[in-house]
Amino acid sequence: QRYRQRRDGTISFGAHNVFGFDQQNSLVTMHQFDSMGFLPASPATGAWNGNELMLERSSPRGAARVAYGFDGTDTYRMKLQFKPAGSDAWQDMVNGLYRRVSPSSINGF
Known part of the structure; x- marks a missing residue:
């Protein structure tokens, strides 16, 4: 999965x-590599619950969780939350509805 965030026409993330x-632990894994440069010591792990995939991981900086909800063949919802180390509160970071588009309609990828 590839993700780019644009602000004012410039890729900011x-x-x-x-x-x-x-297979041994029956868990979905997700390794993330991002432009901020933080390399997690281990992947996010999680499982399917119906049409939703929930993944979590922890680091010394805090905990992150992401939920992917699949309602159809060409769309999905994604919600990313972060809980800083020492906090009990989850903070919304990204929340969106994503739709599949034709590769020819993507500008700049």
Whole structure:
């Protein structure tokens, strides 16, 4: 999965997510590489619950969780939350509805 955030026509954040499956523990895994440069010591892990995939990971900086909800073949919802170390409160970071488009209609990728 490739993600780019644009602000005022400039890419301000980018990420590349690689999904896998840990057969031994029956967990979905996600390794994320982003433009901020923080390399997690371990991947996010999680499981499917119906049509929603929930993944979580922790680091010394805090905990992150992401939920992907699939309602159809060409759309999905994504919500990313972060909880700083020492906090009990989750903060919304990204929340969106994503739609598949033809590669020819994507400008600049």
